[in-house]
Amino acid sequence: MTTEPWSDAPTLVEDLLLLLFQPRSGTIAGENTLFYVLGGAVLADLALGDHLSGADRGRLRSVPGHPPPDGLLRQAWDYLAEKPRGVQTALAAIGPPLRGPALERLIARGDIDQEPRKVLGLFRTTALREGRTGRRARLLADVRQVLVDGVEPQARVAALAALLSASGTLPQFHREIPWTSPVISRAKELEQGDWGADAAAEAVTRTVTATVVNSAIVAITALPRS
Template identity: 35%
Template sequence: MTLIAEDLLLLLLDDAKGTLAASSYLPTALGGALLVELALAGAVEVEEKRGFWQTAKVRATATTPPQDPLLAAALATVAEKERSAQDLVGRLGKGVKDDLLASLERRGMVQARRDKVLGLFPRTTWPAVDSTHEDAVRRALTAALVSGAEPDDRTRALVALLDALGRAHRTVEHQGMSAGEVRRRAKALADGDWAAKAVKDAIAASTAAMSTAIAAGGVAAAASS
């Protein structure tokens, strides 16, 4: 089974060009996806805030590391000490993109393609090789966002992450629905009463941290223009 972070990465990759959307805040998004996956596995929880000025902390609850090495490394980072979700998504997402892409390449889903821009600047792109799994993920998202089907928890978590990135409506064919209707459906699915409190708290904390990072990136871009 793929990680939620791997599915998110596949959805953000342009299958033909092998380039990534949302690249400026991708590490935060991938860190959020790893934290959400740990929450779904019951490996972490978000503590209640103890005061208005205090930030809710995330702590590890599992003592046995997950089998997946990237998840195991993420859990080890959480277990070091209690940290805020905003701190953790940055830490968990730092440098993980290359590891996730290497995993997808080993699975035969993408392939690294190295060339030079203008014949001078090296770059690596990751065009799709086998989109069978990605197509299945998109079908599940389309069923949930467009057809009104009841998604499983992993699909809902992925919807919540895409909603935080503002990309849910860009990920599926609308089939007669407006972009606004798809966005509203995504938000309703993300906010619905569907998961245990620990999972919902971790998802809320992760997506809030992602939204903060995106907003900060927008302010920085505006200031530099």
């Protein structure tokens, strides 16, 4: 298990990974593009916490003297404190190691459970199933309210919905979030930083988050599909 410091409040990368977890199959949706959106979630979390600046000609940099206390976020902050980085460079550096630690946290919190199984009656393996906290259902309900019911989101929910859209996995949520033209349009608005008046986030935070999300989309689109 990871020994990095982490707070009681889940990070955005944990929330996103929990949403992408598919209880029916025990798998994570969008595995082949996962590290880009998880990296995007970390950068968006830094922006929402005012730990990140995007004022240097579209390059991201850490706000000096204002590191986040969470270990996963701190690693990204330290990386961007060295010098300003392009968003796609940051995503490629920050994203790949995130899946394991984020999943460990979800298991430790009880949001996802591990279930030992045998394959062919011989080989031991571990399956994932939904935990009993109900947090995934609450997150999904928040996103549904924004995308389906037209509720103006809080900034964190707006970023989460935008990243979920960026992952390209929204069609897989059709049972809970109908894949309709209005939903697609609203998701694209969120990707662009159009969060509505109730999303209490400063313009720079929206701009940085929108830049991160759209850079993730560009990177994901360029990847070969399996």
